[in-house]
Amino acid sequence: MIKRSAEPLLWMTFSAGGVVAALVLPVLLFLFGVAFPLGWLTPPSVTHLAAVIGHPLTRLALVVVCTVSLFHAAHRFRYTLYDGLQIKHLNELIAILCYGGAVVGSLASVYLLATF
Amino acid sequence: MAHIAEHYTEYHPRWLRPHISTYWWLRKWSYFAFILREISSLFVAWSVVYLLLLVYAAGQGAAEYEAFLEWSRQPWVMALNVSSLALVAFHAVTWFNLAPQALVVHVGHKHVPGSLIAASNYVAWVVVSAIVAWLLIGG
Amino acid sequence: MQKQIKLQVARYRPEQESESVFDEFEVPCPNDWVVLDGLNHIKDQLDGTLSYRWSCRMGICGSCGMTVNGEPKLTCATFLTDYAPGPVRVEPLRNFPVIRDLIVDLGDFMQKLVRVKPWIVRAAEKPLSSGEYLQTPEEMDEYKQFSMCINCMLCYSACPIYGLDPKFIGPAAIALAQRYNLDSRDEGAAERLEVLSDHEGIWGCTFVGECTKVCPKNVNPAGAIQRYKLNAALESVKSFFLPRGA
Numbered sequence: 001m002i003k004r005s006a007e008p009l010l011w012m013t014f015s016a017g018g019v020v021a022a023l024v025l026p027v028l029l030f031l032f033g034v035a036f037p038l039g040w041l042t043p044p045s046v047t048h049l050a051a052v053i054g055h056p057l058t059r060l061a062l063v064v065v066c067t068v069s070l071f072h073a074a075h076r077f078r079y080t081l082y083d084g085l086q087i088k089h090l091n092e093l094i095a096i097l098c099y100g101g102a103v104v105g106s107l108a109s110v111y112l113l114a115t116f
Numbered sequence: 117m118a119h120i121a122e123h124y125t126e127y128h129p130r131w132l133r134p135h136i137s138t139y140w141w142l143r144k145w146s147y148f149a150f151i152l153r154e155i156s157s158l159f160v161a162w163s164v165v166y167l168l169l170l171v172y173a174a175g176q177g178a179a180e181y182e183a184f185l186e187w188s189r190q191p192w193v194m195a196l197n198v199s200s201l202a203l204v205a206f207h208a209v210t211w212f213n214l215a216p217q218a219l220v221v222h223v224g225h226k227h228v229p230g231s232l233i234a235a236s237n238y239v240a241w242v243v244v245s246a247i248v249a250w251l252l253i254g255g
Numbered sequence: 256m257q258k259q260i261k262l263q264v265a266r267y268r269p270e271q272e273s274e275s276v277f278d279e280f281e282v283p284c285p286n287d288w289v290v291l292d293g294l295n296h297i298k299d300q301l302d303g304t305l306s307y308r309w310s311c312r313m314g315i316c317g318s319c320g321m322t323v324n325g326e327p328k329l330t331c332a333t334f335l336t337d338y339a340p341g342p343v344r345v346e347p348l349r350n351f352p353v354i355r356d357l358i359v360d361l362g363d364f365m366q367k368l369v370r371v372k373p374w375i376v377r378a379a380e381k382p383l384s385s386g387e388y389l390q391t392p393e394e395m396d397e398y399k400q401f402s403m404c405i406n407c408m409l410c411y412s413a414c415p416i417y418g419l420d421p422k423f424i425g426p427a428a429i430a431l432a433q434r435y436n437l438d439s440r441d442e443g444a445a446e447r448l449e450v451l452s453d454h455e456g457i458w459g460c461t462f463v464g465e466c467t468k469v470c471p472k473n474v475n476p477a478g479a480i481q482r483y484k485l486n487a488a489l490e491s492v493k494s495f496f497l498p499r500g501a
Contacts (some may be wrong), residue, residue, distance in 0.1 A: 008491035021208075024248065026245070062167070064245070073164075076156075081460060083416065084154070133353075220482055
């Protein structure tokens with residue numbers, strides 16, 4: 001159930017996530033999703049990558065990137081379902097699935113990076 | 117289903133209220149671009165999942181990491197990632213272009229022009245991308 | 256021989272039709288004729304029963320908005336020759352109930368407009384003897400753009416969100432709320448925020464941006480709504496950390 005007072009907070013995470021996702025995700029997708037698999041560039045060795053990820057600042061940054069990006073996606077997709085498919089009457093179910101997914105993903109990122 | 121606020125409908129049964137098609141966003145290009153921009157959210161979510169899979173693999177050691185890189189070369193994974201890159205980049209461009217609409221900055225009595233705010237977003241994009249790339253494959 | 260163009264005009268006569276139908280008319284198409292001139296020609300010469308609204312013919316009154324070839328337009332500012340060789344399809348504004356032919360009911364907007372208090376709200380009025388509320392040109396520039404709205408409803412007609420959810424308060428009403436919020440003489444921002452921070456207020460908007468594209472007065476309602484969202488979000492954070500009066 002979405003209380004009205006939650007809307008500004010959800011919009012703030014949507015916006016923060018929109019900025020972070022726009023700044024950080026394209027380069028990561030380009031490298032690990034396109035350039036390395038196609039052999040355009042050589043991927044980093046596992047020791048180098050683990051050292052980069054293992055740095056406390058990187059870990060913190062990655063948790064923030066994952067959390068706010070997932071809440072951004074959840075919020076936007078929730079409204080896409082309302083607008084695109086006209087299923088606003090399923091409001092509560094949709095909200096639970098979208099934000100619930102974001103919470104699960106965020107917890108997974110916290111766990112992964114805390115134990116890295 | 118479109119229905120207009122109750123208070124004045126019941127007394128006017130003869131008014132014509134056309135129904136909005138579920139596929140209204142196919143009616144013109146700008147509506148379709150809007151829904152495409154909103155659908156980018158799914159690909160943002162996938163990007164995060166992919167990133168977490170990478171982090172997991174890198175944490176497990178060389179063998180898992182190699183397996184991840186091998187898996188990332190599979191055609192369907194590549195196809196998914198190429199479309200994700202396209203849509204996440206579309207998200208970035210639309211986001212930066214629209215940022216000046218929400219963010220109106222004053223310096224003294226003057227408005228900072230929207231184009232300058234958008235431009236500073238693009239500069240930040242280049243800088244962040246360069247830092248991330250340098251961390252991973254530079255130094 | 257005078258150039259002609261074909262107009263396909265949506266008709267809805269509730270006493271004889273349950274769906275709208277199109278009537279076709281050939282009208283003259285000189286370079287200086289707008290769609291509204293075509294409709295006036297039909298009404299005067301061809302079919303006096305055609306119903307539509309118009310008044311000033313110069314983009315000020317905001318009453319001649321219609322859907323021309325699928326796009327919301329002021330028919331007094333839309334030239335027939337731009338659609339040559341035709342045909343030109345003229346329909347009532349979308350997203351509103353049609354009363355007859357090209358006439359829609361705007362009652363819903365009128366109710367919403369009042370809710371955002373589009374007038375200067377003061378905590379306490381100054382006595383007349385202490386003079387006017389003064390304002391510098393810079394202070395006026397802050398809101399001037401949003402004050403150009405002529406309530407023509409093209410933005411509501413272009414907004415899919417309003418079409419899908421008529422409870423959404425809509426572009427023009429929010430832009431007009433912002434016009435008063437940004438006015439240095441006004442003190443009603445908190446009262447308006449109460450109405451607009453509702454789910455059917457600003458949060459329903461997903462920034463399709465069509466309202467700004469179709470606005471004949473460059474009001475930029477989409478921009479007004481996004482600014483308002485940022486402002487409302489910051490206000491709610493502020494009230495969370497600094498409850499009441501801080």
